Amino acid sequence: MSTLVPEQARATVRELEAQCRQCLQCGQCIGACPNGFELELGPRRVVRMILSQDVEKLLKCEDVWRCSECQACTEACPMEVDVAGMMGRVRELQMEFGGVRCPERKVAEIATKRLSRKNKIDNMLFGTAMVSRGFIPSDLLATAEMGIKMSTGKVRRRPRLTVEGTEPKPFYAGCSLQQDKEAFNATAKVARELGFPLAEQEGAGCCGHGSRGKVPAKLETDKSVFTVCPACDYSLQEVEIETEPVWQALVEHARREELKLAAAKPRFVPYVGCLTDRETALGSLADAAELADAEMVSSYPGLHAGCCGALGAMFRGPTEAVLKLIDFAAENEAPIVTPCLLCRDNVRSAVRSAKKKVHVYFWPEFFQAAGTAATTADGEADD
Amino acid sequence: MSELRDNGLKPRVLVCECAGTMGENIDFERLERAFADVAEVERSPVWCNRQGQARLLELMEEDGSRPLVFAGCSQDFANRRFHRLFERGLRLEVADIREGCSWVHNGDSESVTDKARRIVEAAIEFPGAHDDKMVLENRVDSVLVIGGGVSGTQAAAELAQMGHRVELVERRPFLGGRAARIGTVFPTNDCGQCLPTTDAQAGVRKCFHRNVAIDNENMNIWRRATVESVSGRPGDFEVSLRQLPNIVTQDCVNCGLCEEVCQVGSEEEGGKAIFSEFYDGRVQRTVDLEACTFCGACAEACPVDAIDFSQSPELTTVHAGAILTAVGCEPAPARLVEHLGYGHEHVVTQTEMAELMDEWEEASWLGEQPVKELVMIQCAGSRDRRRLPYCSRICCMIALKHAIRLRTLFPEMKVTICYLEMRAAGVGYENWFLAARRAGVEFLRGTPSEVQFDAEGRPVIEVEDVTAAEKKILRPDLVVLSTGMVPANDAGRIAEVLNVDLDEDGFIDILDRKNRATETTTEGVFVCGSAAGPKALVECNTEASAVASEIHNFLSSAGRKSVPASTVDAAKCIGCDTCEAACPFGAINLIERPADAPRPAEVKGDGKLAVIDGEACRGCGICAAKCPELAITHNLSDDALFGRLRTMTGGVERPVVGFYCKECAGAAISLSGLRHDHYPDSVRLIELPCLGRISALHIIEAARLGAAGIFLAGCAEERCQYRTGDLSAEEQIELARELLEEAGTPIPLELWHLCAVDRHTVGRRIRLFCARAEGSEEAYRAGIELERVGSVPCAGGGDCVHASA
Numbered sequence A: 001m002s003t004l005v006p007e008q009a010r011a012t013v014r015e016l017e018a019q020c021r022q023c024l025q026c027g028q029c030i031g032a033c034p035n036g037f038e039l040e041l042g043p044r045r046v047v048r049m050i051l052s053q054d055v056e057k058l059l060k061c062e063d064v065w066r067c068s069e070c071q072a073c074t075e076a077c078p079m080e081v082d083v084a085g086m087m088g089r090v091r092e093l094q095m096e097f098g099g100v101r102c103p104e105r106k107v108a109e110i111a112t113k114r115l116s117r118k119n120k121i122d123n124m125l126f127g128t129a130m131v132s133r134g135f136i137p138s139d140l141l142a143t144a145e146m147g148i149k150m151s152t153g154k155v156r157r158r159p160r161l162t163v164e165g166t167e168p169k170p171f172y173a174g175c176s177l178q179q180d181k182e183a184f185n186a187t188a189k190v191a192r193e194l195g196f197p198l199a200e201q202e203g204a205g206c207c208g209h210g211s212r213g214k215v216p217a218k219l220e221t222d223k224s225v226f227t228v229c230p231a232c233d234y235s236l237q238e239v240e241i242e243t244e245p246v247w248q249a250l251v252e253h254a255r256r257e258e259l260k261l262a263a264a265k266p267r268f269v270p271y272v273g274c275l276t277d278r279e280t281a282l283g284s285l286a287d288a289a290e291l292a293d294a295e296m297v298s299s300y301p302g303l304h305a306g307c308c309g310a311l312g313a314m315f316r317g318p319t320e321a322v323l324k325l326i327d328f329a330a331e332n333e334a335p336i337v338t339p340c341l342l343c344r345d346n347v348r349s350a351v352r353s354a355k356k357k358v359h360v361y362f363w364p365e366f367f368q369a370a371g372t373a374a375t376t377a378d379g380e381a382d383d
Numbered sequence B: 001m002s003e004l005r006d007n008g009l010k011p012r013v014l015v016c017e018c019a020g021t022m023g024e025n026i027d028f029e030r031l032e033r034a035f036a037d038v039a040e041v042e043r044s045p046v047w048c049n050r051q052g053q054a055r056l057l058e059l060m061e062e063d064g065s066r067p068l069v070f071a072g073c074s075q076d077f078a079n080r081r082f083h084r085l086f087e088r089g090l091r092l093e094v095a096d097i098r099e100g101c102s103w104v105h106n107g108d109s110e111s112v113t114d115k116a117r118r119i120v121e122a123a124i125e126f127p128g129a130h131d132d133k134m135v136l137e138n139r140v141d142s143v144l145v146i147g148g149g150v151s152g153t154q155a156a157a158e159l160a161q162m163g164h165r166v167e168l169v170e171r172r173p174f175l176g177g178r179a180a181r182i183g184t185v186f187p188t189n190d191c192g193q194c195l196p197t198t199d200a201q202a203g204v205r206k207c208f209h210r211n212v213a214i215d216n217e218n219m220n221i222w223r224r225a226t227v228e229s230v231s232g233r234p235g236d237f238e239v240s241l242r243q244l245p246n247i248v249t250q251d252c253v254n255c256g257l258c259e260e261v262c263q264v265g266s267e268e269e270g271g272k273a274i275f276s277e278f279y280d281g282r283v284q285r286t287v288d289l290e291a292c293t294f295c296g297a298c299a300e301a302c303p304v305d306a307i308d309f310s311q312s313p314e315l316t317t318v319h320a321g322a323i324l325t326a327v328g329c330e331p332a333p334a335r336l337v338e339h340l341g342y343g344h345e346h347v348v349t350q351t352e353m354a355e356l357m358d359e360w361e362e363a364s365w366l367g368e369q370p371v372k373e374l375v376m377i378q379c380a381g382s383r384d385r386r387r388l389p390y391c392s393r394i395c396c397m398i399a400l401k402h403a404i405r406l407r408t409l410f411p412e413m414k415v416t417i418c419y420l421e422m423r424a425a426g427v428g429y430e431n432w433f434l435a436a437r438r439a440g441v442e443f444l445r446g447t448p449s450e451v452q453f454d455a456e457g458r459p460v461i462e463v464e465d466v467t468a469a470e471k472k473i474l475r476p477d478l479v480v481l482s483t484g485m486v487p488a489n490d491a492g493r494i495a496e497v498l499n500v501d502l503d504e505d506g507f508i509d510i511l512d513r514k515n516r517a518t519e520t521t522t523e524g525v526f527v528c529g530s531a532a533g534p535k536a537l538v539e540c541n542t543e544a545s546a547v548a549s550e551i552h553n554f555l556s557s558a559g560r561k562s563v564p565a566s567t568v569d570a571a572k573c574i575g576c577d578t579c580e581a582a583c584p585f586g587a588i589n590l591i592e593r594p595a596d597a598p599r600p601a602e603v604k605g606d607g608k609l610a611v612i613d614g615e616a617c618r619g620c621g622i623c624a625a626k627c628p629e630l631a632i633t634h635n636l637s638d639d640a641l642f643g644r645l646r647t648m649t650g651g652v653e654r655p656v657v658g659f660y661c662k663e664c665a666g667a668a669i670s671l672s673g674l675r676h677d678h679y680p681d682s683v684r685l686i687e688l689p690c691l692g693r694i695s696a697l698h699i700i701e702a703a704r705l706g707a708a709g710i711f712l713a714g715c716a717e718e719r720c721q722y723r724t725g726d727l728s729a730e731e732q733i734e735l736a737r738e739l740l741e742e743a744g745t746p747i748p749l750e751l752w753h754l755c756a757v758d759r760h761t762v763g764r765r766i767r768l769f770c771a772r773a774e775g776s777e778e779a780y781r782a783g784i785e786l787e788r789v790g791s792v793p794c795a796g797g798g799d800c801v802h803a804s805a
Ligand code: SF4
Pocket: A022, A023, A024, A025, A026, A027, A028, A029, A030, A043, A044, A047, A073, A076, A077, A078, A079, A080, A081, A083
């Protein structure tokens, strides 16, 4: 077996080994990891395998694909090991040397197969996004074409984003919002009605989030852009583009301008997912609740920031973290509201598979400017 | 061979055959003949037996002023053999022809005899400086002790009992420090407010408040006092102290009426601006000057008129021969454990837990249990490169102590300790770990990275159980953080005032982590207890006693045996400050050149001149090696050093020169010689007081004299007794390497770090170096191969198998 591992892979692992020698094996990385409950080995043991230079096991380790690149582990590490970086390097190593062990490709494959049979599942849109980023085997051309068709804008009505007379803010919609016209419209609507004009960056392309492979971001700008997706924030910041979540900016704007918000339901459970900066994101949801006279029901922050189930880019079934959250929401008879569109889809899928009666909203679907029609979607999980 | 000793007398050379052990390769007849002209030679089969020593005594008495050169064993060996005669004033220049020559070479009598001759010749012509009795200026017989915690007070009490005057300075109004306030301590599980010393019953512990040792008449206690500045020199420091008034006078009977009327809150015990801490016992009561509004209500209420607001701060100057800093340490600040929820009502530190313990004990008497589930987090903020990178060493034991007590008081309480390693390395400590497990404490290996809170404000901890390799959620009612300790908040200021270094963690740096744990980097300034890093009470007590005897020795050494200090030749010194920067002991100062001082031609009217403080100089020779003008004379002068080099490198075409420091490297080499570990006789060794004495010039001179290779052997890394000698040598060897390479004549140059354990390997190392120096790289490799084959350790003696390469 060992002879099958190329020397180059060994050399890389030796290099990585030198970078994590100071690891104490304290486990703080797993303690901090939002995916911690789902992992078989977890970052600590990945580091351990690097230290023992167990290249065979590293090339087979699926946990690295369950990492959402949130950096929580690196931030937690008392020994300044770049833990998230290690997870990334092992992923790259698998792409280069492990071949078949890249679950992303498998997942994309499965998603596109289902897509051709049943065209209204939440993951469909996400699957299309995968198509546009080249994760689809070339023989599935039809699907790929469909993806392209969806992303060229022929099938959606382009909503009005700008407000006359004010300087529009550069807006980067990313892939997820592009695929979901309802969500797009809702976002545009709330922005418009709050007097916060957005100008979509045409042809901005994929943000190139690392766990989806090495697609470089296409956007080039020296301005700060507003975003809807935490993965976009992360990847754009990587290429030194400043970003700010649009909904966070909207809440701040509303607060500053003393505008009221209207909520679709009197109370809700917040959920911010793993990639979003937990503190700020929960804070903004709390602020929005206040502006809308709604009640935010929450337990401890970790519960509202665990992994949604998009382990390594694709939904693979409900995670323990999200099941706990759904239970909590069901107990409190309140819908879940999240600022991340991917999270919304994945939590919806989880709700369906857990057979619970819990509604899940993307933020602009739940909060609107006061005095306008409260919502454009009902947050239903069912078709 | 003409430069004879000052008095013009021919030296007497005593040649020793060491009971025939050198006969195989030294031709004594020839050796003797070599000195016939320049010295009186007297040969004996054994000089160190009864008859030999009797004869030596005779020679000393008859002819005391004639220099004596002893050609036989090494200096170390001779010192031991002739110690009685040395005590009676014998002065011997030792030429080691035994473990430095005959015993380490094989049979070629001609070349070995020639080498022996050169060793003796070098000793005759270039004798070493003799140790001088340095007279130190009188040392003031008093000690300033900064810090009246357990360490400082105990050391002060011991010093006072030894008869030294002690000025004990404490910042707070009460003695006893942290330990007296904290409650019970490990490993004895009783209070921390006792000292092991009393006048009456040595070795019996006694409470602070009635310990007569503290009340020793030699001791002067300055409460509420701080050290403002220090000047003077080791042996006579002048210290200025600032003392705040106590307000409450000695008339106080501690009735407590004042505390009842006081309306002003304070952080101090009792929560009022007028307060008491009872463990000291000497001062009844005092006023929190920060909080007090000076309303005067207490003064009115006092039935004995013991409250006097007219007192003001005072400045005083005291003299001290030595200073002891025992400023202790303190718990880590809250910001270091905020990520673990500190500041939240359900999170406390172990120090706060210790205070809670009294309350909880009372609760247990009433059958109540304050909490259901409690989690302790070890290494809270510690062993973390972004917070406290070090281990505070006491937190594990404190946690065990508290956990056992909790499980004993409340058998239904779930007590979990999240830990990374249980560090229970003291005497009997492991039993505490065992006791805790037996008491039903749950040990979860794994450190939480944060503590969160649910909507009800209850702590939630997500932690990996590392042993089970799974992530868990704990929901305790109370989280107890085992926070680390940090330097006392004025440690930095004290260090500045005392001019001592701090270590990388901000504690007072100790001179030597193995042997001199109670000395600071400044002579005459000592340290003990937690000021030098967090310590358990056990260690504080031990260190307090250790530092007391250390200071006693320092104060009593009115004169010390020492080599002569180095001197600067004003006629050569250009005032460049190289030496000032190089001296590891701060013994060199640049002064304005006095008008009448000699000066080199290029130095005009003003300018600077280096002067060496003879008492602070330790004689390492680093300055002499670095001075670009060769203006500094070390007791091993350049003349002597170059002379020995010339003499020793003669008679062999391609010598291998080894300069070695006589301390650690010297020990390894002479012990290796005692083992008869052979190396080629082309190796010529020059002993130095410290490797720092070597300059690139010496190395280049050796190369010029035909050296095939040169090695420098110094002490183990960072173990130079003169602190920077090895570093200086490293610079010089690199400089020499560059120069030789530029000149197109590179030769192998190596710097070795040796200590006495290397006695087993240094012979082999020298042999291999010779192979490399004399031959090519291939010869070196072949040498290694050869050594590997014959790698049986050399047993020494006549049948030694080592052949020279
Ligand atoms: S947090 Fe850092 S030190 Fe601790 S186990 Fe993970 S990588 Fe190692």
